[in-house]
Amino acid sequence: xxxxxxxRKDFPITWGADNYTTRREFTKFLIMISGATFVGNGxxxxxxxxxRNETFTAQxxxxxxxxxxxxxKLFRYPTENDPALLIRLKEDEFVAYKQRCTHLSCPVHFAxxxxxxxxxxxxxxxxAATGAVLEGPPPRPLPKITLxxxxxxxxxxxxxxx
Amino acid sequence: xETVFIIDPARCIGCQACVQACAECGxxxxxxxxxxxxxxRAHTVQTxxxxxxxxxxxxxxxxxxxxxxxxxxxxxxxxxxxPRCIGCQNCVLACPFGVPKYVNEFDQxxxxxxxxxxxxxxxxxxxxxxxxxxxxxxxxxxxWQARRRGNLVNQWQFGKQTVETKVYMVMPEPxxxxxxxxxxxxxxxxxxxxxxxxxxVA
Numbered sequence: 001x002x003x004x005x006x007x008r009k010d011f012p013i014t015w016g017a018d019n020y021t022t023r024r025e026f027t028k029f030l031i032m033i034s035g036a037t038f039v040g041n042g043x044x045x046x047x048x049x050x051x052r053n054e055t056f057t058a059q060x061x062x063x064x065x066x067x068x069x070x071x072x073k074l075f076r077y078p079t080e081n082d083p084a085l086l087i088r089l090k091e092d093e094f095v096a097y098k099q100r101c102t103h104l105s106c107p108v109h110f111a112x113x114x115x116x117x118x119x120x121x122x123x124x125x126x127x128a129a130t131g132a133v134l135e136g137p138p139p140r141p142l143p144k145i146t147l148x149x150x151x152x153x154x155x156x157x158x159x160x161x162x
Numbered sequence: 163x164e165t166v167f168i169i170d171p172a173r174c175i176g177c178q179a180c181v182q183a184c185a186e187c188g189x190x191x192x193x194x195x196x197x198x199x200x201x202x203r204a205h206t207v208q209t210x211x212x213x214x215x216x217x218x219x220x221x222x223x224x225x226x227x228x229x230x231x232x233x234x235x236x237x238x239x240x241x242x243x244x245p246r247c248i249g250c251q252n253c254v255l256a257c258p259f260g261v262p263k264y265v266n267e268f269d270q271x272x273x274x275x276x277x278x279x280x281x282x283x284x285x286x287x288x289x290x291x292x293x294x295x296x297x298x299x300x301x302x303x304x305x306w307q308a309r310r311r312g313n314l315v316n317q318w319q320f321g322k323q324t325v326e327t328k329v330y331m332v333m334p335e336p337x338x339x340x341x342x343x344x345x346x347x348x349x350x351x352x353x354x355x356x357x358x359x360x361x362x363v364a
């Protein structure tokens with residue numbers, strides 16, 4: 001190739017030179033990308049610390065004598081799009097959880113014999129008494145729905161750890 | 163063994179097979195990149211195919227203001243990059259062989275890229291596969307020399323510009339360089355035209 005002017009270095013004709021990346025360019029790219037990732041992560045950290053001021057309205061779920069011990073009632077709380085389940089563990093012990101597995105949102109089922117909530121999709125299991133993860137892939141415990149018992153009826157009042 | 167592209171204009175029979183085959187290519191279907199030229203239609207039926215000569219120092223790329231024409235490591239000059247080509251036609255005017263075509267439909271310059279999708283994986287270009295008279299040859303240089311006559315030339319002189327090309331042209335006599343005196347051609351044309359005008363009508 002003939003004698004090239006200096007500006008040609010920035011606009012080379014050959015494929016090789018056109019695709020060539022200098023160490024400086026690569027470093028610049030690397031720093032920009034990691035910087036963007038850092039800033040992006042900051043957004044999620046901020047979101048975590050932000051006060052959640054969700055308000056829940058109380059909702060009647062069931063009557064006290066409606067479910068037997070070891071029985072389950074499905075309901076929706078706090079909205080129509082949030083399936084939840086109410087379990088009667090003992091004569092006077094009721095718990096309620098959101099039904100979506102924290103792994104990939106499959107519905108969990110109550111296995112009374114083992115006292116666990118089990119997800120059939122990937123064999124995740126939660127403790128029926130606390131909602132804690134016992135085994136499998138779920139990263140977080142099941143969000144627990146706080147209950148209040150009054151006048152022989154059970155009311156859902158809020159969601160913890162959603 | 164060196165794989166070369168060789169044009170032998172004397173063997174061209176003007177069958178247009180290369181033109182059709184070129185348009186068959188998947189990368190630019192329907193638009194042929196090859197030029198099939200009549201040498202002097204009033205006096206002869208001789209035609210010649212013109213593919214891109216793939217200059218070692220491509221003039222089209224040198225004049226491109228948009229940095230759109232690139233040359234591969236194996237010396238193939240690519241068609242313009244679609245995101246960069248601005249359709250200014252500088253290359254069309256600058257190419258000494260008249261190869262680049264400005265395609266209005268795509269607002270882009272398109273030219274022969276020696277079927278890079280094929281030749282880069284060891285296949286022959288579309289035109290060379292179909293040419294029935296081997297006016298377009300693509301293959302080992304030694305094979306060509308073993309069975310064909312003629313002399314391969316890839317040095318050109320256009321006025322003051324010396325051009326070396328990747329593609330060879332066949333000349334009957336050993337020639338170090340094909341010298342195209344553009345000014346002579348123009349002067350000759352002018353003289354012919356004046357003569358024709360001066361000649362009495364029969």
